[in-house]
Amino acid sequence: MSKILTLARRELAAYFFSPMAYVIAAMFLGGVGLLFLWGLKIPFLRIDYEPLFRNGAEATLRPLFDVLAYGLAIVCPLLTMRSVAEEFRAGTIETLMTAPITDAQVILGKFLGAMGLYLVLLASTLAYFALIVIYGSPDYGVAVMGYLGMVLLGAVFIAVGIFSSTLTRHQLVAGLVGIAILGFFTMGVYLLVMLLPETAEIINRLNMIRYFGDFSKGVFDTQGLIFFVSVTAFFLFLSTKVLESRRWR
Amino acid sequence: MAVNQADKPNAPGRDMRVTRRMAGINVFISILAAAALLVVANVISGKAGYRKDVETLGHFRLSRTAQQIVDGLHQPVRITSIYTGDQQDRKGEEYLPRLRDMLEEMQRRNDNLTLANVFTRSQKSDLLGRLTQKLEEVSRSDREVIEGFEVLSTQARMFDQLVDQWNSYPLEGYLTQFGFAKAMQGHLAQMKDKLQKSALSLRTGSSSGLPNYPQQIQTVRDSLAALQTDIKAAVNQLEQFSQLPAKTAAAKDNLAGSVKTVVEELDNVIAAIGSGAPPADALKAAVPLLIKLFQASQKAGKDLDEFGQSSGAAASKVWEFDQASLPEFFGGLASQAAQVAQACSQLAQFSEGTEAERAAVLNMNLNQLKQGLGQMRQQVQMVQSQLPAIFGALSLVDPQTQQIFANAKKEPLLAEISKPVEKLLEKSKDSVRSNGSSDEQLSEKLTDWQEVIQHINDDNIVLLESGDRAAVVGFDEVYPLARRPDSSFADDKDNTRRVFNGDLAVSGKLLALSVPPLAEVLLVHFDDPQAQRMRQYYSQGYPFAEPFSPSDFSILRDRLEKANLTVTEWNLAMQDQPPPPKPLKAGLAATNPATMPGEKLRPQVMLVLPPPVMPLELSQDDAPTGQTPPGSFSSKHVDRLRNAIEGRTGRDPIPAIFLGGYLWERRTINPFTGQRTTEAFNYHYGTYLKEQWGLDVRTDLRIFQGTPSPTEPGAFDVPLLLQSRLPLSSFTDHAAGRPLASRRFYWTDVCPVMPAKDSASGAAVGPILDIPPGTRDTWAVAGTERILTKMEKGETFRPSTQDGDVLSTTAQPLVLAAEASRQFNGRPGKVIVLGLGSSFVNDTLTQPVRKLKAGAYGSFDNEPPPLGNVDLIVNSAYYLAGQDAYIGAGPLVIKPIQLRNEHSAERLKVVFGLAWPLLFLGVGAVMMILRKR
Structure with a gap:
């Protein structure tokens, strides 16, 4: 475990020692602030979000989380795209693989490192929640569940990002693969339901946003919890296997 | 050797390949196993998962009522959320996610619910296609009527032929004198025209994309009914004409005799006047003869009138003389005779002036009378001379008309039109009757569809379908404006803010779609011209003292109807008894037979609005308008209500909800002394409730709430704003109030409803809403003048039992709403009395609640109107109707974000x-x- 944490710390430090974490954090908060305080209007895309923080609006972060859930499908793969792919490209993976740590520990370490950064980003949105507390009467149950849902959703997205990062030595390709996979689990399922409405019930079980929706409205559901945990574990397992395959390929 | 040498380098490679293959298979199997594990874990969690709603406020949660309704659905219901609108004011960014959440939550509770979404035009057109098919199925019998009508409307030639037939009717024919042939031609042309216009409007169709069969069937029914009326009128007329010759033959001697008598009586009068006797004597002698003339003229007029009436209106046209009908002529004659008789009588006794002067006056009048009577005789003679000709014209029927009369006996006139019309009308009535509602214009199912057709093209709606029934929940029902647009408190931005009300709106429609109305609420009110005048007067200065009318409670009424309760009115001023209960099935098709055993009657619950009130000592002179007598409401009306509640009308006792409340005192200032006097208003049901139900409605006490004074121990500051809307939700464990505990309510003009100490009624009393025992900051104040003066001056207030104030004690809480129950001849009776004043009238329910902003002196918060107040009435109605399962609370209104500036x-x-x-x-x-x- 200590090896995993050491690796995770190293990963997290790597994020913060490079400008990337700050740029991503600033962009993330800029985006959140835009949605929260100004709203977003792109008429030709028929996007029209009123500011969430405005007189008379419901005192909740839920709409923000609902939009962020889709945004994370892009942010998380970008965050993790370099985690393993960069090791491949720089050749440091050989060093890592000869070190006295298992592949699973490598993957978990990178996962926890990325999660650390993600949690810092998420924590920064508490400032907006504080605004809602000051100017309205939010439902704390909904807020707690919303943050739990965001953590679980982020875990899955990061696991998928790390998996895609293990597939290639090119960061950009890894990022795109991750976005494609998450795109399927978030938006692709809707298309699939429209194409194959008779299998909607099965397809909907793959819809990550649907599970997240329960959390964001303040419902704790073990079905969603197990889904997120098991899918995270599955993708981390896949990542381990892909990494492991380098030994016998 | 060579072989061996060649084989050696390949051995490690083969081993490597085998090893790789094995490793690959190993990985593949482990991934498969992991995937299987993933699937199994998720399947198990889906079937045996744990789900907990951890919201603290519960505004994403289904209300208890909605849960009951959804759980009780035994038939498949399809809910389609149609989100097609992009208008800014109807967009509502919270609308769709909240609606989806709610519908998914409903679906999770009951597998009978199927959800669908419509976002695109093609999806909408698919939906319309499916709905059209369903609608066609529902209105099959109606469509047959519509098709039959269209066929009839195409038979223009038939009408033209009939017009031609009447056109060829001879000018000298019997019916010509009545203008019948011409009238028939006009009627037939009009009928044809109306038919064609109606048929054209049917073909125009509906703008909603769904065929508007309900409207079409209405058009057809109206057209057919009008056609039938026209035909019947023509047939009746012809029948009267056919009987006219015989009637004339029978009556002509009598009629001629009557007229002859008039002539004779007139001659007698003329003879008496012209007898040469002294004027006074002649006039005196003429009086009895004029009376006889009056009687004879009256008889003649009456005989002619009776004959005319029995022969039809058209026949009496021939009795015209000098632009008046003969009955009118003889009526006028009688009237003249009476006037002349009176004048003669007066003249005969004329005694003013000298004899010569008297003689001159009498002679002059006598001459005028002679002249007038002469003219009168000429006219009567003229009439008399015309009579034989008239009788002749009415008696002689030409052969062609005889043939028409004979044909009409065999087959009614215009039978070629009337037969298909009657057939279609009968069929259309059958289609209504087959749905068990013969007294209604449209079948119940089609009435549902009418609403769907009207609103299907609205933006952002929810469509509910169950079997062959459908209902629409509109955007404004699911997502209503938080405030009334014309509210003087709200600014422009506030006027567009909406609140989510989907839980109530959708579950209410689901309930109405799946089960018949649960009960009938009778709005008991007193309304007569006197009450209306009083309303105008009291509304100017005495809140809650005005006599309320049902229109003041339209929001409550709407909410009751949405809760699947039908609402009818009982005006105590006009009706002795309440409207009879309807069968449970009435007005709704049975979709869930289990809920409607046998021929049970729908339970009734009375909602008794406050009656008109008057100050006890108010005399007639003091009455509001200065002329109005004291209120027309009396003990007779209380007895009417009492009979219904206690089951003395031959029906079961009807439970009742009484709306009581603080009645503001009538304050007057003596203009000379400047002395202020106050008069109490009387709550007319108070005595009855006290004596028979053991509930003392203290309309003379008003509930006030204060905050402990920081400077004066035991005294309270009484903020003015707190008094206009009292926030109280300390409901007891009573079934009607329990789910409402701790919810947001604001009450207005609240008074205590205390258990009467000296009541011998034997009624069991139980509180529903009270001020909990020992509460120090809320009291019932007697003589509000006392506290108002202090509030105006900004002084503190000390409630005192010595001044008549009532305080909540540990032994006796202050009860504000209570239930009382007792037996009447072994039959249970119940009443609920709410001392919550005007908390349920439209004005209260639409005005935002103004509150002082915490920590910001002088600035205000606007909270949404207290619409939730009505939940107490809905729950009480459910409770009294024995529908406890549906008792619940409406949606919460969460305090929104409020920026200071x-x-x-x-x-x-x-x-x-x-x-x-x-x-x-x-x-x-x-x-x-x-x-x-």
């Missing part, structure tokens, strides 16, 4: 929208600089 909003944008993200960049920059060093 635009300036602070801009500041927050700068800090949290720009500075906060830039801070991260700054920290990053510092970190990079530090690292470089």
Whole structure:
């Protein structure tokens, strides 16, 4: 475990020692602030979000989380795209693989490192929640569940990002693969339901946003919890296997 | 050897390949196993998962009522959310996610619910296609009527032929004198025209994309009914004409005799006048003869009138003389005779002036009378001479008309039109009757569809389908405006704010779609011209003292109807007894037979609105308008209500909800002394409730709430704003109030409803809403003048039992709403009395609640109107109707974000929208600089 944490710390430090974490954090908060305080209007895309923080609006972060859930499908793969792919490209993976740590520990370490950064980003949105507390009467149950849902959703997205990062030595390709996979689990399922409405019930079980929706409205559901945990574990397992395959390929 | 040498280098490669293959298979199997594990874990969690709603406020949760309704659905219901609108004011960014959440939550509770979404035009057109098919199935019998009508409307030739037939009717024919042939031609042309216009309007169709069969069937029914009326009128007329010759033959001698008598009586009068006797004597002698003339003229007029009436209106046209009918002529004659008789009588006794003068006056009048009577005789003679000709014209029927009369006996006139019309009308009535509602214009199912057709093209609606029934829940029902647009309190931005009300709106429609109305609420009111005048007067200065009318409660009524309760009115001023209960099935098709055993009657619950009130000592002179007598409401009306409640009308006792409340005192100032006097108003049901139900409605006490004074121990500050809307939700464990505990309510003009100490009624009393025992800051104040003066001056107030104030004690809480129950001849009776004043009238339910902003002296918060108040009435109605399962509470209204001003909003944008993200960049920059060093 200590090896995993050491690796995770190293990963997290790597994020913060490079400008990337700050740029991503600033962009993330800029985006959140835009949605929260100004709203977003792109008429030709028929996007029209009123500011969430405005007189008379419901005192909740839920709409923000609902939009962020889709945004994370892009942010998380970008965050993790370099985690393993960069090791491949720089050749440091050989060093890592000869070190006295298992592949699973490598993957978990990178996962926890990325999660650390993600949690810092998420924590920064508490400032907006504080605004809602000051100017309205939010439902704390909904807020707690919303943050739990965001953590679980982020875990899955990061696991998928790390998996895609293990597939290639090119960061950009890894990022795109991750976005494609998450795109399927978030938006692709809707298309699939429209194409194959008779299998909607099965397809909907793959819809990550649907599970997240329960959390964001303040419902704790073990079905969603197990889904997120098991899918995270599955993708981390896949990542381990892909990494492991380098030994016998 | 060579073989061996050649084989050696390949051995490790083969081993490697085998090893790789094995490793690959191993990985593949482990991935498969992991995937299987993933699937199994998720399947198990889906079937045996744990789900907990951890919301503290519950505004994403289904209400208890909605849960009951959804759980009780035994038939498949399809709910389609149609989200097609992009109008800014109907967009509502919270609408769709909230609606989806709610519908998914409903679906999760009951597998009979199927959800669908419509976003695109093609999806909408598929939906319309499916709905059209369903609608066609529902209105099959109606469509047959419509088709039959269209066929009839195409038979223009038939009408033309009939017009031609009447056109060829001879000018000298019997019916010509009545203008019948011409009239028939006009009627037939009009019928044809109306038919064609109606048929054209049917073909125009509906603008909604769904065929508007309900409207079409109405058009057809109206057209057919009008056609039938026209035909019947023509047939009746012809029948009267056919009987006219015989009637004339039978009556002509009598009629001629009557007229002859008039002539004779007239001659007698003329003879008496012209007898040469002294004027006074002649006039005197003429009086009895004029009376006889009056009687004879009256008889003649009456005989002619009776004959005319029995022969039809058209026949009496021939009795015209000098632009008046003969009955009118003889009526006028009688009237003249009476006047002349009176004049003669007066003249005979004329005694003013000298004899010569008297003689001159009498002679002059006598001459005028002679002249007038002469003219009268000429006219009567003229009539008499015309009579034989008239009788002749009415008696002689030409052969062609005889043939028409004979044909009409065999087959009614216009049978070729009337037969198909009657057939279609009968069929259309059958289609209504087959749905068990013969007294209604449209079948119940089609009535549902009428609403769907009207609203299917509205933006952002929810469509509910169950079997062959359908209902629409509109955007404004699911997502109503938080405030009344014309509210004087709200600013422009507030006027567009909406609140989510989907739980109530959708579950209410689901209930109405799946089960018949649960009960009938009778709005008991007193309305007569007197009450209306009083309403105008009292509404100017005495809240809650005005006699309320049902229209003051339209929001409550709407809410009751949405809760699947039918609402009818009982005006105590006009009706002795309440409207009879309807069968449970009435008005709704049975979709869930289990809920409607046998021929049970729908339970009734009375909602007794406050009656007109008058000050006890108010005399007639003091009455509001200065002329109005004291209120027409009396003990007779209380007895009517009492009979219904206690089951003395031959029906079961009807439970009742009484709306009581604080009645403001009538304050007057003596203009000379400046002395103020107050008079109490009387709540007319008070005595009955006290004596028979053991509930003392203290309309003379008003509930006030204070905050402990920081400077004077035991005294209270009484903020003015707190008194206009009293926030109280301390409901007891009573079934009607329990789910409402701790919810948001604001009450107005609240009075205590205390258990009467000296009541011998034997009724069991139980509180529903009270001020809990020992509460120190809320009391019932007697003589509000006392506290109002202090409030105006900003002084503190000390409630005192010595002044008549009533305080909540540990032994006796202050009860504000209570139930009482007792037996009447072994039959249970129940009443609920709410001392909550005007908390349920439209004005209260639409005005936002103004509150002082905490920590900001002088500034106010606007909270949404207290619409939730009505939940108490709905729950009480459910409770009294024995429908406890549906008792619940409506949606919560959560306090929204409230920015203090635009300036602070801009500041927050700068800090949290720009500075906060830039801070991260700054920290990053510092970190990079530090690292470089």
